Amino acid sequence: MDTRFLGRVDYLPTYEAMQAFTDERYQQNNGRIDLEPLYSLPDQLWICEHNPVFTQGLAGKTEHILNAGSIPIIQTNRGGQVTYHGPGQVVAYPLLNLKRSGYFVKEYVYRLEEAVIRTLTHFNVTGHRVGGAPGIYVRLDDPSSHAILDQRLQKRLVGNPSIQHDEKSATINFAGLGKIAALGIKVSRHFSYHGVALNVSMDLEPFSHINPCGYTGLQTVDLCSLGLEVSVQDVALLFAKQLQSRLVP
Numbered sequence: 001m002d003t004r005f006l007g008r009v010d011y012l013p014t015y016e017a018m019q020a021f022t023d024e025r026y027q028q029n030n031g032r033i034d035l036e037p038l039y040s041l042p043d044q045l046w047i048c049e050h051n052p053v054f055t056q057g058l059a060g061k062t063e064h065i066l067n068a069g070s071i072p073i074i075q076t077n078r079g080g081q082v083t084y085h086g087p088g089q090v091v092a093y094p095l096l097n098l099k100r101s102g103y104f105v106k107e108y109v110y111r112l113e114e115a116v117i118r119t120l121t122h123f124n125v126t127g128h129r130v131g132g133a134p135g136i137y138v139r140l141d142d143p144s145s146h147a148i149l150d151q152r153l154q155k156r157l158v159g160n161p162s163i164q165h166d167e168k169s170a171t172i173n174f175a176g177l178g179k180i181a182a183l184g185i186k187v188s189r190h191f192s193y194h195g196v197a198l199n200v201s202m203d204l205e206p207f208s209h210i211n212p213c214g215y216t217g218l219q220t221v222d223l224c225s226l227g228l229e230v231s232v233q234d235v236a237l238l239f240a241k242q243l244q245s246r247l248v249p
Helices: 011-027 036-040 105-121 150-158 205-209 232-246
Strands: 002-009 044-050 053-056 073-075 083-085 089-095 128-130 133-139 177-188 191-199
Touching: 002 011, 002 232, 011 044, 011 053, 011 073, 011 089, 011 191, 044 232, 083 205, 089 232, 105 133, 105 177, 105 191, 105 232
Parallel strands: 002 044, 053 073
Antiparallel strands: 044 089, 053 083, 089 191, 128 133, 133 177, 177 191
């Protein structure tokens, strides 16, 4: 995987460059995904920071943007709802040929999340998954705790036929949790782009201007707010290595 550290870049030209790169890979094979030349084209991993921006996913609803102020809003074709990108956040864009990698989207998401979890482990922070809410979360009272989340237990109870509850209308209780990494991807004709953002040392105030990822009252945290003094550059290097390791075929 060809890994590129882009530094701090504006979001829109980066988004457009991802689209152009993905389209070029497709067009080089005249739209066919079974031709051998496709398999010689290297995957890329872009690591960067963005200047302040709100981005909307395909499912994004305007009511989840409470007050954008002077921060621009960009509509995208990734999955999910609204999120914020800004300095102090490591953003990773894996540009992969998933057909060559040999795994499907669900496993791809799992591998992205696992890379975040392993990166956090390096700093003695335990990352957690919450069913139905992509991304990685930490316990606010004890960020290093491995104890199972109450939210995961609730999901199991919802699926219990002995309990009268409509699973489709169930909402996730994020009490006691902070979201430290957001995930939103796009897969087009077996090629992936967009990716995952890990909060390191950033101004978290803009997250209060939105319902992050469409969840009212969801708290967002970074490594700094958990009491860790780490540089964005160091985390970027560690995160890139984890992604390189976890995304291999």
